[in-house]
Amino acid sequence: MTRRDAAGLCQRAASLLYPRVCPFCGALLGHRAKDAAVCPACVAEEERLSHQPPRLPDGDHDFYALNDKMAAYYYADEVRTAILRCKRGGQWHFARELADRMAVRIWGADPAQKPGQRPQYTGVPGMTLYGCLVPVPPREATGEPSLPALLAKRLGEILQIPVIDALQTTRPLRPQKELTRAERILNVRGVYACRPGADIADKRVLLVDDIITTGSTVSACALALLQGGAFEVHAAAVAADEELPKNKRRLSTEKKP
Numbered sequence: 001m002t003r004r005d006a007a008g009l010c011q012r013a014a015s016l017l018y019p020r021v022c023p024f025c026g027a028l029l030g031h032r033a034k035d036a037a038v039c040p041a042c043v044a045e046e047e048r049l050s051h052q053p054p055r056l057p058d059g060d061h062d063f064y065a066l067n068d069k070m071a072a073y074y075y076a077d078e079v080r081t082a083i084l085r086c087k088r089g090g091q092w093h094f095a096r097e098l099a100d101r102m103a104v105r106i107w108g109a110d111p112a113q114k115p116g117q118r119p120q121y122t123g124v125p126g127m128t129l130y131g132c133l134v135p136v137p138p139r140e141a142t143g144e145p146s147l148p149a150l151l152a153k154r155l156g157e158i159l160q161i162p163v164i165d166a167l168q169t170t171r172p173l174r175p176q177k178e179l180t181r182a183e184r185i186l187n188v189r190g191v192y193a194c195r196p197g198a199d200i201a202d203k204r205v206l207l208v209d210d211i212i213t214t215g216s217t218v219s220a221c222a223l224a225l226l227q228g229g230a231f232e233v234h235a236a237a238v239a240a241d242e243e244l245p246k247n248k249r250r251l252s253t254e255k256k257p
Contacts, residue, residue, distance in 0.1 A: 020115035023097035024078040026085075035111030035119075037100055042078065046101075048248050049073045051240060054106045060242050061215030062185060065222040066207075067232040071240035072105040074248065075211050079239050083210055086147050095147055098238050099154035106236055109158060121159050129159060130234065131203030134166045136221055137192070139173045151238065152208040161206070166198035166228065167221055176217065184213070188220040194228030201229035206236060213241040 020029045022039035024046060029036065034043045054070040056063075063069055073079040082098060085091040100119050103109040107129070109119035123129055133156050135148035149165075156163040170193050176184050194200065205225050209218055212235065222233035 020097065021093075023082045023094050023101065029115040031114070033115060035104060036113060036115045036117065037097055037104075037111065045078050046073075048250075049076060049079045049244075050105060054236075056212065056215075056240050056242075061212065061240075062219065063215040064219045065226055065233065066215075066219060066235050068234040069212065069215070069218065070106050070234070070236045071212055071238065072102045073239040074244055075213075075239035075241040076244055077250065083147070083238060086150075087210070090144070092145050092147075092150060095145075095150035096154055099151045100158070102151070102236065102238060103155060103158045107159065118154075119158050123159075128204075130161050130206040131231075132166075132200060133159075133161050133163045133206045133208055134200070134221075134225065135163070136207060136209040136217060137165075137167045137169055139169070139175065147210045148208050151210065155206075155208060155236075164198055164200060166194055166200050166205075167192050167224060168195050169193075176213065185216045188216050190220075192221050192224040194224055198228060200225060202231045205230045205233045207233055209235065209237045211239050211241060212237045 021027060022029055022033070022042055023037070024042040025039060027039045027041070029039060032040050034040070038046050051071045051073055054072060056069045056071055075083070082094055086094045100112065103119045103121060104111050107121060109121040112119050133152045135146060135152040138146040152163045169191055171191055173191055174187050176187060179187055207218055207221055207225065212218055218235040222235065225233050
């Protein structure tokens with residue numbers, strides 16, 4: 001049995017043990033699921049909350065040290081619920097679905113053919129997308145999986161790029177959600193550093209996070225990666241915390257499906 005055959009067998013076994021579910025509502029995915037990843041009831045909402053194009057504007061965030069920054073969705077409504085299911089609800093399997101949607105919406109991967117399979121990224125022949133993926137490290141060790149680490153692992157499988165745990169924190173961090181925009185920047189300044197021996201020298205690095213709010217965390221991480229020898233740093237997240245454009249706002253009289 002080849003390595004590819006073994007990987008396919010493991011993937012089929014995992015789909016039987018852990019059935020795929022819609023990341024936005026938790027419903028089991030059937031044959032009518034869009035891209036084998038979104039249940040019919042959530043298709044319109046997923047499209048409404050998509051960040052098009054995925055590239056993030058500088059004006060809404062405080063970016064520095066980054067060559068590019070992207071997000072698949074706006075951090076609102078069903079997308080926010082899906083992320084919080086992972087971070088606060090302990091439903092870590094949703095990271096698999098969210099990473100798959102990132103691959104499709106940000107890099108144009110071919111959607112999975114059926115629930116339980118993963119998207120296929122063919123890329124541009126002869127062109128290397130990134131040298132490695134690096135997850136944003138957790139604020140503190142909790143013994144639970146980190147959502148950025150889970151996203152990076154799945155994206156690494158899809159994009160066929162190695163994942164390197166290259167970053168560490170140098171001091172305790174206050175929770176960013178409790179801080180103002182200015183306080184967030186100060187909170188993360190100088191707090192990230194490359195781990196000794198991390199193999200990122202002269203590489204184009206993809207930094208993976210779950211949410212980009214002000215941009216202060218991904219920027220501070222990018223600076224640490226550049227100081228550790230990276231050639232350039234790009235950042236990608238499930239969602240960006242930005243004001244929804246008027247054409248994407250839910251009408252006050254409109255009810256959730």
